[in-house]
Each structure stands twice: as structure tokens, then as C-alpha cells.
Amino acid sequence: MSDSRIPLAGVIGAPIAHSKSPILHGHWLKRYNIAGHYVPMHIEQADLGHVLETLPKMGFVGLNVTLPHKEQVLALADVVSDRASIIGAANTLIFQKDGRLHADNTDGYGFIENLRQGAPNWDAKSGPAVVFGAGGAARAIISALLDAGAPEIRLTNRTRARADALRADFGAKVQVVDWVQSGNILGDAATVVNTTSLGMVGKPEFRVPLDGLNPNAVVNDLVYTPLKTPFLLAAEAAGCTVVDGLGMLLHQAAPGFERWFGVRPEVDEDLRTTVLNA
Numbered sequence: 001m002s003d004s005r006i007p008l009a010g011v012i013g014a015p016i017a018h019s020k021s022p023i024l025h026g027h028w029l030k031r032y033n034i035a036g037h038y039v040p041m042h043i044e045q046a047d048l049g050h051v052l053e054t055l056p057k058m059g060f061v062g063l064n065v066t067l068p069h070k071e072q073v074l075a076l077a078d079v080v081s082d083r084a085s086i087i088g089a090a091n092t093l094i095f096q097k098d099g100r101l102h103a104d105n106t107d108g109y110g111f112i113e114n115l116r117q118g119a120p121n122w123d124a125k126s127g128p129a130v131v132f133g134a135g136g137a138a139r140a141i142i143s144a145l146l147d148a149g150a151p152e153i154r155l156t157n158r159t160r161a162r163a164d165a166l167r168a169d170f171g172a173k174v175q176v177v178d179w180v181q182s183g184n185i186l187g188d189a190a191t192v193v194n195t196t197s198l199g200m201v202g203k204p205e206f207r208v209p210l211d212g213l214n215p216n217a218v219v220n221d222l223v224y225t226p227l228k229t230p231f232l233l234a235a236e237a238a239g240c241t242v243v244d245g246l247g248m249l250l251h252q253a254a255p256g257f258e259r260w261f262g263v264r265p266e267v268d269e270d271l272r273t274t275v276l277n278a
């Protein structure tokens with residue numbers, strides 16, 4: 001691609017209309033006065049390979065990837081980052097100048113940066129972490145918590161077999177606890193994260209009793225609709241520091257934007273307001 005071409009990026013998925021990525025990248029493009037564009041693209045799985053070959057020829061410098069393509073793109077990439085490989089999924093693609101396709105996963109980075117921004121005194125090393133849920137998002141969260149130095153992760157999921165599978169992948173620092181026992185493992189937790197979809201608008205309520213929460217814990221919900229979930233309200237009532245899930249969405253987008261458009265973008269109140277009001 002000649003340098004005079006306007007850089008293009010976008011998000012691929014099916015469905016894609018709900019994605020907030022065009023709003024947040026659009027906000028940054030305007031804010032940093034960059035002559036680029038970011039577009040949502042509905043791509044069916046059967047077309048994925050063809051699309052990834054064609055887009056760089058059209059001036060695309062990279063993509064975000066959402067459901068259902070996050071796993072499949074790994075097999076199509078020429079270079080896979082360690083963190084994408086560990087998680088088994090990518091959310092950020094870079095069409096490199098040498099023609100190679102680079103796949104990365106920035107979800108864990110977004111999770112950690114969100115906690116650091118929302119709870120500046122938080123330190124993963126200061127005690128055990130409790131993770132509710134063992135789906136796709138949990139893989140990124142467990143990997144990031146271990147990287148950040150969490151001494152132990154207590155993992156609990158309605159379907160125990162999924163939690164056992166994560167323990168097998170991540171090793172002995174991950175302890176699996178039965179879902180019905182999960183209210184009893186909170187007393188000395190330094191970090192507590194809900195990675196289930198419970199509590200999201202339109203989904204069932206989060207019903208695990210949270211009265212045993214350690215008031216010194218930092219508590220985060222990946223669900224951000226509503227912004228203050230019942231899980232976070234219960235944690236706040238227990239005296240915990242709470243961090244909502246919107247910041248993870250915003251922070252995970254920053255590394256891709258920097259790679260594609262050459263500016264490290266800021267995650268601030270202005271961006272949050274733009275995304276919330278969209």
C-alpha cells in the first residue's frame with residue numbers, strides 16, 4: 001500500500017450492527033484529526049478467508065474481530081501473538097506491510113488497564129482472585145490475572161467441566177470451586193470478577209450471595225449493560241471498590257488503534273460519554 005492511501009480499519013462479525021467499536025474508533029479518529037475510516041462489516045464465516053485476502057488490497061491496515069470469527073482467524077493468520085495463542089482467539093488483526101497477517105488478543109490487556117484506571121491501588125499480587133464464569137471471556141481474564149501476578153485463582157462456573165478444562169490449560173494456580181459453593185470463597189479475595197453474562201439486560205439475575213465479600217476487594221463486572229449491575233451494587237454495599245465493564249471495552253481497543261493509525265489513544269471520560277450516549 002502506498003503511504004498516500006487513506007488508512008482503513010473496521011470490525012468484522014455476524015451480526016455486527018450492535019458493535020460499539022465504530023463509535024469509539026470514530027471518536028478517536030476525529031479527536032486526533034486522522035484522515036482514516038473505521039467501518040462495521042457483516043461477514044459470514046464462509047467468506048472469511050477471501051475477505052482477509054482482499055481487504056489489505058483495498059487499503060485496510062487492520063481489523064477488530066468479533067463473534068463468530070475470533071477463533072477461526074487464528075488459523076488464517078501468519079503470525080499469532082503469545083497472548084492470542086494462549087487464549088485461543090484473536091480480537092485484533094494487523095495487515096502488516098510485508099503482507100503477513102498478524103493476530104493479537106487485547107481483551108486481557110483491556111481488563112487489566114480498566115482495573116488500573118478504575119482502582120489505582122489495585123494489585124493482583126495482593127491476594128487470591130475469584131472468577132465467576134468459564135466461557136470465552138474468562139480465558140482472557142485468567143491469563144491476564146496470572147500474568148499480573150495473582151497468587152491463586154478460584155474459578156467457579158455453572159457447568160463445572162468448562163472450569164476444569166480451563167484449569168487443565170492454565171495449571172495449578174487455578175482452583176475450581178463448585179458453583180453452589182462460590183459464595184464461600186470470597187472472604188479473603190483481593191480481586192473478584194464476573195465474566196458470566198448474568199445480570200446483563202435481558203439475561204437472568206446473578207444470584208450467588210455476595211455478603212461474604214472482603215471489603216478490601218476490587219470487584220469488576222464484564223457486563224456493562226447496565227453500567228452498574230446488581231453484582232456491582234452488592235459489592236459496593238459490602239464496601240468494595242467497584243469497576244464497571246465499559247472500560248475494558250474501551251481499553252482493549254487502544255492497541256489496535258495505535259498499530260493501525262500511529263497514535264496511542266487516550267481512554268477518558270469524553271470517550272466513555274460518547275460511547276454511552278451512542
Ligand code: NAP
Binds near residue numbers: 198204252
Ligand atoms: P460465553 O463464552 O457464552 O460464556 C458465558 C458464561 O456465562 C459461561 O460461564 C456460562 O456458564 C455463564 N452463564 C450463562 N448463563 C448462565 C446462567 N443462567 N447461570 C450461570 N451461569 C451462566 O460468553 P463470553 O464471551 O465469555 O462473555 C461473557 C460475558 O462477558 C458477556 O456478558 C459479554 O458481553 C461480556 N464481555 C464483556 C467484555 C467487555 O469488554 N466488557 C468483553 C468480553 C465479554 P456455562 O458454562 O455454565 O454455560
